[in-house]
Structure formats: C-alpha cells, structure tokens
Amino acid sequence: MMWSMLLDNINYAVAMVLFCIGFYTVIMRSNLIKKIIGLVVMQVAVFFFLVSLGYLDEGVAPIVVPGDAPSPMVNPLPQAMILTAIVIAVSTTALFLSLALKFYSHYGTLDIDKVKEDKR
C-alpha cells in the first residue's frame, strides 16, 4: 500500500529528494562553486516538479486537429511556465558565476567561510 503510493507519485518524491540535496549543498558546502551547483539542483528540482504536474500517460501535444476525435492532452501551461523560469534561472546562475569570478580575483579563494570577517 505504502510502496505503491510512493511508486505512483515517484516524480514528486524524486523532486523532493533533489530539492533536499540542493538545499543541503547550499547550506553545508563552503565552496562557492559547489553552492551554485546546489542552487541549480534546487531550481531543477522545482522545474521537474512543475513539468511532471502537467504530464499525462500517452498524452499528446495540445493541438486540436479538425476531424479527429479529441484524445488526452498534456497540459502545456506548466511547460510554458518552466520555459520562463529556466530563462530566469540561467540568468541568475550566469550572474552568480560572474560574481564568483570577481570574488576569486579579489580574495584568491572560493571558500566563503575564510572571508567571514572582512571590515573595511
């Protein structure tokens, strides 16, 4: 019973696990690049969750062809949302990586725990 419920909702479970992995990485790793990787994993977990919401077994693209009987269709709205969100995630990641580059050139390290105290 328990296992079949989990298997039916495996997409949500995987999204949760991915999200937790990403969150753990962001919080526990001190290397900036690893933190950014963790952020990307978090974002991808949420994208995965949203895309799987609209998924339908044997669903087709939501285009009505005149004359054909209507068949089950995949919900296109989450996909459109995720396309927008991917663009946002890419720009955030690009900005973060460029900041990490600047950070490295100023401090000579990517370990942010080493620069906790830095007064002007």
Added chain:
Amino acid sequence: MELAQHFAIYAIVTPLFVAVLVPIITLWKKNWGMPLVGLALAVSLVLSAMLVPQVRAAGYLSYHLGSWEPPFGIEIRIDFLGIVMMVLISAISLIVAIYSLRYISPKRAKEEKTFFFFGEEMEEGKKPFYYSLFLVLSAAMLGFVATGDIFNMFVFFELMAICSYALVAIPGSRLSIRAAIKYMLMAVPAAVLVLLAIGLLYSVTGTLNMADLYAQIASSGYTEVITVSYVILIVGFAVKAAVFPLHMWLPDAHSKAPSPISALLSGLIVKMGVFGIIRVTFSVYGAYFPSPLSWVTSILIWVAAGAIIYGAIMAIMQKDFKIMIAYSTVMNVGYIILGFGLADVTALVGSTYHIIGHALAKSCFFLCAGSIISQSGYLTIDDLKGASRRMPLTCAAFALASLSIVGIPPTAGFVGKWYLVWGSLNTGNVFLGAVVLVGSILAAVYCFRVVYYMFFLPPSNGAWQEVSGEAPLSMVVPTWILAAGTLVLGILSLWILPPLREAIESLMLLN
C-alpha cells in the same frame, strides 16, 4: 478614452523600453542617458498618478494583456493599495535617479582624491548599464505591484531580484562583491521557494489568475497542500523583505551598495517583499485567512516584535553610519509585519502607511549618507561630529527624516505608528503596543545620537577641514524633497487615510 485604458501597461513598459535604449543611445550621445531615464520615470509617475481617480472610483482597474480574458490570459489588476505603491515607486525612483546623476559621476572622485572612496566610485563605462539596470528595477517593481497573475508576479519578482544583485555588486569592489554574494545566497533559494509554492497551488487549483485562485481556494478541499504552499510563499517573500530571522543579508548589502541603490533597496525593494506577503494573503488566500491560517500570523507577530527590538538594539550598537541605517530598516520591517500579523483593519492601515512613510524617510537617510560619503569620505558615526558646519542642508534633511523614523507628529512615521498602537490595543495586545512604543524610544536613541553629533558637537581634530562644503544641488534637492515628503504626507494623511482604509476593508472583505 481609447488611450487612457492602456495607461496601466504604459506605466510599466516605458521604463523597460528605455532601459534597452539607454546603453545604445549613450554610444553616440554621452549626455542623453540621464534625461532619458528621468523622462521614462516621469512618464510612469504621471501615468500612475492619472490612474488614481479611476481606481478610486471603480475599486480596482483590470487590464487584459493582449485582450485575453482573465482566467486564461495575464491580467493586470490594480487596486487602491497597488496604485498608491505605483505612485510611490515611480516617485522615489525618479528622485533617486536624479540624485545618482552626480553621485556616480567619476569626475568628482578624481579631482578630489583626498579621501578614500572605499570602492564606491564607478568607472565611466559602467554608467549606461547602471541606468539600464536601474530602469529595469523600477519597471519590475511597478509590474510586481500591478499584476493580477501569480506567475507574472514571480517573473517580476525575479527580474527585480536579479537587477538588485547586479546593482549591489556594480562598484566591483571587494566588499560590494562579497555583500552581493551574501545577498544572492539567501535570496535565490527564496525565489525558488516562491516558484515551488506557485507550483503547489497550481497543482490543486489549475489556475494562475489571482482572482480565480481566490475562488478556487475557497471551494478546494486540499487544505494541507494550500497551507503548505502558503507557508512556503510567506518564507520566500520574507527573505526578500528581510523579516527578522532572515535578515542576515540586509546590513551588508544595504551598506556596501552605492548609496542611491541603498536608498532604493531599503526604501522600495524591501517593501516589495512585504507587499507580496500582503497581496498573496488577501488576494489569493483570502478565504483561508482568518481561520485555518491564523497560526502563521500569530507567529509573525512575535517575529515582528523580535525584529523591532533586535533591529533597534543592533542599530544602536553600530559604528558605521550606513550599517546603522540598514539595521533601522530591519526594525521598521518589523513594524510593518506587526501590523499585518495583527490582522486588524486599523493595524493594517497603520502598516501600509508605515510602508509609505518609511520608504520616504529611509531613502532620505541613505541619500544623506551618500552625500556625506561623496563629499567627505567619512563612514563612521564618530566622524559625523560637527558635520552641520560644512553641510547644513544635508544634516537638516537627515534631522527631519529622523523625526519621521522616530515617529514624532506631524510626520508620516507618526501616523503609521499611531495606527499600529491603536490596532494592537484594539485586538487586546497591550504588550505589542508597548513594543511599538519602546521601539520608538530606541529609534530616538540611534537617530538623535547622530543628529546630536552633527549639530551640537565640534569636529574632532582636523576632521571636516578639507571638506569643500555642501553637496551639489542635484543631490541636495532630491534629499530635501524626500525629507519634506515625510512632513507633507504626515499632513496629507487626512486625505489619504480614508480611501486607504476603504481599500483595506475591501481587501479583508469586512464591508
């Protein structure tokens, strides 16, 4: 009236459009950048001001993007609270844009290289991009308060966030990069949480339009999913609003950014987080608000009380002028969240009025700090002794704005706090009313200490000798407009409060 119905979208799109134009045009005409920026923001200000009577008459204004009907297309839905925020955003952005004309000009820094500028100066080449990001930021804030579609709200939220990260980091100095990274490490996961919450909501309601969501949530049976999504959404916005336990990024980011950007961050962007909380609570989760979700607001009340006391004590302890002002923002967000958490009409009127009053006063604080930094290079509060001898106008503006932060009548800060105390007594929370008053006393400690140093103490030996004098007129006038604004809005509250109260009553469905 054909054109007038598109005013709402023009107010948002004009700055976005000019943001693209500015870097291109400045390739040919170096001096055209700033007038264009001013023009775009002035257009937004005029258009949103012209919408006020219309929104006041109809209750709200609905505009369908691309003429798609609301539940399917994106709707722009401006209620009275939204239009007040739009006017506030475009006005403060315009004032700060005028201020930053001379502030980021590198010529002054080169001529008067007698003081360290701590990486606050900017290279000439960055100027068009600064203005471009500035305009996108303003447009994103305008869109954020105007939209009636929750996913569109997320997009504007992220647009605003990306611009603010970049603007914090734009000086390129060691400390500003570090502050921007600290900011991003907290704010990016928060934005991911907002998206997750929207996904959860969509999974149980199948809609993204806020008015439709309101109806769907009222009839939906998935109480647990909706509760979880509400909590996630509130946490996501609370990071952006720097609500007390999630405020760690704020003092660094607000004090290491260029001062005009600090003014925008503290005056407006923090308020966007609070506005997001208010918007989703009443326009989306309104059906759940009083009963199943009341535990969230009762947690928020105590968080807010903690923020007021903690922010005030940390502000009193600071030596750096801008970090002190940043901690004061943590405290004032506590006030605003307190009014929201009490879930009382009077208290919510107080907190919305505090949003307005604090936006003006805190922007004025940061602009004063910016004038002092760009004229003298002094950063600590001890250095401010005797500042009024060289910069009397800036110091007087600071003193006037600090009256509003402390909450002395007839300033705008007083009106907000008065309603907050009244609201907390209304709901029987005498202790919280006392916290508001104690917070005011603590605010007086940190504000009037600076005022005392500025006006009544002689400069410590040698200080202020080489300072040439008052900041240029393009910096003093914006500072004074904001300082006078706190006073004027305190008096105008007689006319602003009744419609604001009506708007909030209809938000809370008490009519």
